[in-house]
Amino acid sequence: MSATTPLPVTLTGRHVRVEPLSPDHLDDLFAAGGGDDEVWRWQGGPTPHTPDELGEKLTNLLAAARRGEYVPFAVIHLASGKAVGWTTYMDIDVAHERLEIGSTWYGRSHWRSAVNTETKLLLLGHAFEELGMGRVQLKTDHLNVRSQDAIARLGARREGVLRRHRRRHDGTWRDTVYFSLLVDEWPEVKVRLAARL
Template identity: 80%
Template sequence: MPATQPLPVTLTGRHVRIEPLSLHHLDDLFAAGGDDDEVWRWLGRPTPRTPEDLAAVMADLLEDAGRGAYVPLAVIHRESGRAIGWTTFMDIHLPDERLEIGFTWYGRAHWRSAVNTETKILLLTHAFEELGMGRVQLKTDHLNVRSQEAIARLGARREGVLRRHRRRPDGTWRDTVYFSLLAEEWPEVRARLSARI
């Protein structure tokens, strides 16, 4: 079966619900980490200082989604019912059965919790088992050790580094560390991640 285009979707776990991102999530997202320098440090955009700044970032993302470049999804903390971050399907290439999970952030209160693991289980299950992807990649700044460790804990394999890959908002250059999971690796990785939840 050929890979199919990801579309806005709702996916539900025990701790989080993932749903299509929209501007009605703005207030929750700004409260969760919209103006937190540490949350935005590695995201390739300046830290939004006001709800209007964050709305502009969201509007750009939603505009790109309208062109099929991204599928942005809000991450909802089920216990509180509030949006605590977002994630996207991006770099989608159906002929090669691949996509990327990226432009992900969560409010600092949810770091090192079940949120990231369960979010990734839901997204990876959808990508491999429902969309028919053969490869899912994740990437991060080479200086973002916390993110690299989180990706490695998911079971993704570190593939390499693209040097001087992107300019950061402060004008310095980022090297980008790439990781991936393949469809044939997913059943074992899923079992291990599910046991952690």
């Protein structure tokens, strides 16, 4: 099966639903993580301290989606019915059967919960089983140990570090740690993630 371009889609699990991101999610998203410096520390820009500031980030992401750079999703916590973060498919290369899951954040009250595990389970499953991708990558700042640990817990393999890869919004340089999962690894990873839920 050859890979196909990801499109906005709704995927539902037991704990979360991922659905196409829209301005309608803004109030929930600001309540979940607006003004929290720790949530936004690694997101590549200043913390949004007002709904308008978060709205600008959301608008910019949706504009990039219209250019085909991202497929953004709101992450809905089913028990509350509220959007608690967002995530995207990005760096999409259908010819080479690969994409990245990234630009992900969740409100701090949902860290180390089923939210990230099931969101990744849904997005990875869709990428490998429906879109025909052969590789999904994830990456993070080398100083973001919490994110590296979370990615490793998913079963992704650490591939290496790109040194002085990207300038942070404060002007310092970040090294970027790359991880990946391949389609041949997915069945085992899927079982492990489902068991964690």
